[in-house]
Amino acid sequence: MGKSSKDKRDLYYRKAKEEGYRARSAYKLLQLNEEFHFLDNEDNLKKVVDLCAAPGSWSQVLSRKMFTESKEVDNKNKKLIAVDLQPMSPIDNVITLQADITHPKTLARILEIFGNEKADFVCSDGAPDVTGLHDLDEYVQQQLIMSALQLTTCILKQNGTFVAKIFRGRDIDMLYSQLGYLFDRVVCAKPRSSRGTSLEAFIVCLGYNPPSNWEPKLDINKSIEEFFNGCKMSQLSLSDDNDNKLPQWKDGQREIAKFMSCGGLQSFDSDATYHYDDEILSNLKDKLSLDPVQSPTNPPYKKALELKRSGKLTRAV
Template sequence: MGRTSKDKRDVYYRLAKENGWRARSAFKLLQLDEEFQLFQGVTRAVDLCAAPGSWSQVLSQKIGGQGSGHVVAVDLQAMAPLPGVLQIQGDITQLSTAQEIIRHFEGCPADLVVCDGAPDGSCCSSGSSWKRNKRLIYVACHQVIVTGLHDVDEYMQAQLLLAALNIATHVLKPGGCFVAKIFRGRDVTLIYSQLRVFFSSVLCAKPRSSRNSSIEAFAVCRGYDPPEGFLPDLTKPLLDHSYDPDFNQLDGPTRIIVPFVTCGDLSSYDSDRSYPLDLEDGSEYKYTPPTQPPISPPYQEACTLKKKGRLAKEIRPQDCPLSTVDTLPQPLAAPPCHTLLASEVEDNEMNCSP
């Protein structure tokens, strides 16, 4: 597969590189801002699950460019530095992470909290197409990269969103805004119900740059207004509705109705369409390398094996480094051997190229 194959079939991937964005997801936040004016009056913003940093790039330009703006990016993975962005390599389920964010803001709460994260089991932060695979893939000795099992992916994404919401309750000011990726699955109304406990307005938005073939959308929550007497506590689950016994007066999937909004000019590029590389002005197309290759992607070892021609060979447990999976109880242990196919990591080859 040539280097330009992804440029042909994903116009936003190509435009992201040409415009200096670290990932195509930058256009999603830009289109959300066009629709909802998310950055208006914002001086302190937090980007959760920030790697590889495209949303932090947008925030640094839209907010940090105002001079008095502050942007904090949080992720478990290391991220290449960005001007005007403070990076915290930490866990969004830990109180220490929330405290560090507040310390950076000198005790003031944030105006905006965004989260474009997805669990490793559903997609990679580099925006790869592995999530479209329909089978469980083991790479580099039992590390799960993608499931393709929608119920599992939706559950994991919901838990990640709740973790982001939980930390937002620690750092977000009253009236603030929270934007997070959501998978529109069968039980998504339960998440909407939870968000409505804390925000006066909740919308489901689908940017033009988000593929129609994807169940991905974004919950845009405005007017942070926690229930009276609510005390943020990362040790307690949010999804119990114990804060307001009169809130759920309706039962079933109709208890919360959330408007669905599309974002972006309908005449703009279609994210599901393949575009030719021939430029409209007649100039010659030139390949543009990624702005910032992933520092430590979860598929890195698989790419190394592919370069050595070992992906089609059986991987023995003794050839793999010790991982957390190896320490699990025996009933949960993965099968001892896995066969990897070159076609399953083809789309990520360019991200691993030197």
């Protein structure tokens, strides 16, 4: 989130800079919490994992929610871990791991930090670099979600909560049904800070309740299907429907997750353009350009700048 951007007219973009968040996506988690209140009970929020966390806006929200200055709240036993393949700049009260969420070593490291205790809440705001080909983007995103889900089933405690970004598409109800075997309630939510033109939404999975006879075990050499072998969700299959060619389930049942909007009409519309003379903006700070909250940790142009400053970068003749 730099000093100049084509999105600078976006109110959430500016609010994030004013309130010290590294990205506007912080408000997506905040608006989800306004609806589901999974971050409001500090006593039940002691072990938290943020997957695919870079640049860290969700970790910032979690840190501010978990670690308060109230004398009535004990922060000593609380742990917040942010995991991503990319490097992240430090965040107060956050343990950052530069690691692969699909590797068993990452699981072992998280459990070691937690003292072999399970997490209360796991979230993932990760997404692949979109291509514009919706079917491909949806497929890659679902693979990312399943990778996050594999790790989550190994570290999330009974009745815990899992939140993740999804791309809604033709076969998304397959994912809803799979999650329905692991959680008591699955809801698809669209925060008001998420642009209406975007395919993204968020699955909020409440009440982790896996089959009692199934023990998840992360193995880098096993496929997703093999990982969930023994769990009811592995029984789902795809077949062509004569009408719409939608997923069909072996038991004849299809799961349609409830869809809801989060944020309320009192929140800013992410697709609207606001002007500074509007009454709704009266509480915002000055109109001057704001400095970035966090400089890039490892920008791709860093090497080029170093070569240019040393005089080693010359134009080809």
